[in-house]
Amino acid sequence: MTFTPHGKHLIAGDWVATDAKFDNEPAEGAPMAFSMGTVELVNLACEAAEEAFWSYGYAPRAERAAFLNAIADEIEARADAITEIGCLETGLPAGRLQGERGRTTGQLRLFADHILKGAYLDLRHDPAMPDRAPMPRPDLKLIQRPIGPVAVFGASNFPLAFSVAGGDTAAALAAGCPVVVKGHTAHPGTSEIVAEAIHAAIESCGVHRGVFSLVQGGKRDVGTALVQHPRIKAVGFTGSLGGGRALFDLCAARPEPIPFFGELGSVNPMFVLPGALAARAEAMGKGWAGSMTGSAGQLCTNPGIAVVPEGAEGDSFVAATAEALKAVGPQVMLTAGMAKAYRDGKARFDGRNSVRAVYTTESEGRSASPNLYEVSSAAFLEDHALTEEVFGPLSLVVRVPEAADMVALAKGFEGQLTATMHMEDSDEALARDLVPVLERKAGRVLVNGFPTGVEVVDSMVHGGPYPASTNFGATSVGTLSIRRFLRPVSYQNLPDSLLPETVG
Known part of the structure; x- marks a missing residue:
């Protein structure tokens, strides 16, 4: 099934074109033109979302569940076409897109x-x-209720699972909140076909058309208008620290401040403990190389830093990692801009005398090849730039004089999505000292694994202290993420006939 984008926005059930256009940047084939978003379209979408909330926000749970399942069905009905356009736009392999589509429909059905x-x-x-003395107590019932229309910004690195019908959208719709999506310019064709699937589900389920809109492209004023529109009550975002922080500040500066749930960046440190080094240095090095280069390193949980004790066994781990990286060829990045940012990040490491190049390559055009560097813990702690994420297959080994020094180093990290310990039973005493630090620094703490690969389950936390995310009490993956779009309401002495259908 071949899909040819029409390049229009979906605004409350209508496909709308604008005069101004922008082109996508496909990894293969000729660019395609798409209508440019405008502030006027944002206003129409937000007002329609508010109108839809008065029915959708009060619809029975069974109706919302049927709608979510219908979206999943419509996405699967377009499976081959979604893979085709997604591969063309992003350069991601077909297997990755197919797996991500399964994750997308799976989380819709999970919700x-x-x-x-x-x-x-x-x-x-x-x-x-x-009859309570000295004063009677009223009847009190509490329930979580949807907050209203939600804005979602599509992510560049997950064109399906964190985009138009991704986790933020699924959680908001499950809660009873209409959604306005700002599509990412890296994959507007993929966004369009998924929006068509949602539109088909709206029509088949008889849901209010304002429950979903997609605005593509547009200048900075379009994103600003979306987060500052008075109808929007929360924002979901996955992207860069700079862009996310700017939107976060706009949300806080509104006359009515609203929560901004942003996932912004993480280097996901791994702590390689001595017992693990002695037992399996080579295997861990190979595993790390595979994890850091998967999807060209363009994953928010990419383990970008390994903390390793000095000594021969640590040297073996570093050498095994470098050897495994030699087998990894150039990979296409999501956009030309990201490829340039990756080269700029590498240049930042090359320009530091404190950093030793373990294995380096040159990347050209839209492709990226892996790079590995090493630095002492003392130099690392003195140079904050070394803690900043490089989006792509570049990683850093931080060598500590003694294994016990890992605890002090861990305290110096900023907030992370994940933190990992590789350990054996003999490492338990050191691990016990590390765990209290790591759980304060990260939303997910792992042992003997790699953080790439995020399970969509009840117990998952995909978030963490700033700058990993802007709300350390939230997650963007798993069923707990629905809480971002709910608020508690207490009903005092209300007759059952006036209560929401889920209370009575």
Whole structure:
């Protein structure tokens, strides 16, 4: 099935074109033209979302669950076409797109099942005590209720799972919140076909058309208008630290400040403990090389730093990593701009006398090849730039004089999405000292694994202290992410006939 984009926005059920156009940057084939977003389109979409909320936000859970499942069905009905356009635009391999599509439909179905179970509502009831002295107690019921329309910014590195019908959209729709998506310019054709799937589900389920809109492209004023529109009550974002922080500040500066749930950046440090080094240095090095170069290193959980004790066993780990990287050829990056940013990041390391090049390559055009560097812990702690994420297959080994020095080094890290320990039973004492530090620094703490690969399950946390994310109490993956788009309401002495259908 071949898909030819029409290049229009979806605004409350209508496909709308604008005079101004922008081209995508496909990894293969000729560029395609798409209509440029405008502030006027944002206004129309947000007002339609508010109108839709009065029905969709109060619809029975079964209806919302059916809608989520219908979206998943419509995406699967376009499976081959989604893979084709996604590969053309992003340069990602077909297998990666197919797996990501399965994750996307899987999380839609997961949320459908989750809201049907009802536990997310956190129902609480304190019955009236009319005879209590000295004052009677009223009847009180508490329930989580949807907050209203939500804005979602599509991510560049996940054209499906963190984009138009990705985790933020799925969680918001499950909660009962209409969604306005600002599509990412790296893959507008992929965004369009997924929006068509959502539109088809809206039509088949009879949902209010304002429940979903997609605005493509546009200058900075389009994103600004979206986060500052008075109808929008929360924002979901996955992207760069600079862009996310700018939107976060705009949300805070509104007359009515709203929460900004941004995932911004992480180097995901790994701590390689001595027992693990002695037992399996070579295997860990190979594993790290595979994890850091998967999807050209363009994953938010890419393990960009390994903290390793000095000595021969640490040297073996570094050598095994470098040897494994030699087998990794150039990979196409998502956009030409990201490829340039990767080269600029490498230049930052090459220009530091404190950093030793272990294995380096030259990247050209839109491709990226892996690079590995090494630095002492003392130099690392003195140079904050070494802690900044380089988006791509570049990693840094930080050597500590003694294994016990890992604890002090861990305290110096900023917030992370993940933190990993590679350990054996003999490392338990050191691991026990590390865990309290790592759990303060990261949203997910791993042992003997690699953080790339995020399970979409009830127990997943994909978030962390700033700058990993802007809200350390939230996650953008897993069923707990629905809480971002809910707020508690207490009902005092309301007749059952006036309560939401989930309370009575």
